[in-house]
Amino acid sequence: MNLPTPEKPWILERGDSLDFMRSLPDSCIDAVITDPPYCSGGTSSADRAKTTTQKYVQSGVKVVRPDFAGDNRDQRSWLVWCDIWMREALRVAKPGAPICVFTDWRQLPSTTDAIQVSGWIWRGIAVWDKTEGARPQRGRFRNQAEYIVWGSSGQMAARDEIGVLPGVFRHYLRQADKHHITGKPTEVMRGLVQICPAGGVILDPFAGSGTTGAAALAEGRRFVGVEREQTYFDIATARLKAAW
Amino acid sequence: MNLPTPEKPWILERGDSLDFMRSLPDSCIDAVITDPPYCSGGTSSADRAKTTTQKYVQSGVKVVRPDFAGDNRDQRSWLVWCDIWMREALRVAKPGAPICVFTDWRQLPSTTDAIQVSGWIWRGIAVWDKTEGARPQRGRFRNQAEYIVWGSSGQMAARDEIGVLPGVFRHYLRQADKHHITGKPTEVMRGLVQICPAGGVILDPFAGSGTTGAAALAEGRRFVGVEREQTYFDIATARLKAAW
């Protein structure tokens, strides 16, 4: 059985998320917390509005492109792909279990669609205020936030042992805490994993550098993660061993 | 001509937004900043049919604020309605003019749809972090943010005279600053109106208690507003006179 035990409260698997989730039984996961590839690179409405010259000039610029796989779907197929993995995540989640999915502003509407189409109940949006953001531009609002679309598998029973969780996480991401191109601050993840009851099992199908897992262990939750890239798998393994 | 002048930099009209906008010429507005009815209360049509006080004010409160109209559309007709007024706003907006539309988490995806369907270019999401005050619920993330979906009429020219604007407005709404059931803090609106060049004309088709207008005047912008409810029209008129 690919599930963590009290003796070893974490599992990290290298491979495909969908294959791995399909190996899990029904209703064995207490919370799903993940940061899937956003695929929002060049398909935004603002980009589409640019002239081809502008687009090519833009592409000539040194843009930080995520260097991981699966980040090149267009919006429709991204939605379909999300539907597939979220549906499988729903199957392995216990009734009432929460799901938290990171997204950026461009993919936010598609993410809320995906979560609902796949059968989860959409319950809200939490905000990660990065306090500073991508390249500041004069005359525009700074894009300094990412979003956590969250919901639940069916009705959420009363969970009195869990306190009130903040709706905005305000935290700067230090370079030293950034182990992945799209890494999240450990403090933010430690806040997020509180949505899972203490001792529960958190699944992250796109584990990346393992921040979710490190935070889960730090907060007394168990962890199941999958990562496809060997490099990030190694980093995550090291961090999880250290956290444990 | 229903436009403000240097002598009297604001106009407030009582009546229907659409009728009023139709009376305006093309390309006369420098920015559209507004807070339309969200129509998001309740899951059933019956819930939406409740008065705004029933929906948004929990029992046992002491302060009574007037209801407002137009908050009982279902999601599809809300989208169609937004398309109509946003399309008209686009016509009266100058090329490159920005639009900012308040929304809550439930209507955020529909708002980004509406803004794009009506022909505006969607450029981002700004966040109003209410910091606290939202209803706390155990085991859930607090819904403590509202969102400002923003975009522009076509390409935005370089606007070097405007600085970088924040992407998250973090401000508590004091009772004393709340003149409408859904009122926004004056400080947040003062930040938002900076998206309009100094001296420019800001249009708010759903003026409510006139916070947008008061902030516009305080920041050296001109203002055109429409409000349908007599009670709020009177409050807004008084506030605009005071701000001027």
Next chain:
DNA sequence: CCCTTCTATGAATCGTGCT
């Protein structure tokens, strides 16, 4: 002026029971 105590408040939600 600082600290403690108290009170008002919130752009709902959940469960139940009826139709």
Next chain:
DNA sequence: CAGCACGATTCATAGAAGG
């Protein structure tokens, strides 16, 4: 069984009041 109407409920925090 599905949908809807209805009623009970929630608690952290800001700000005021009091010491």
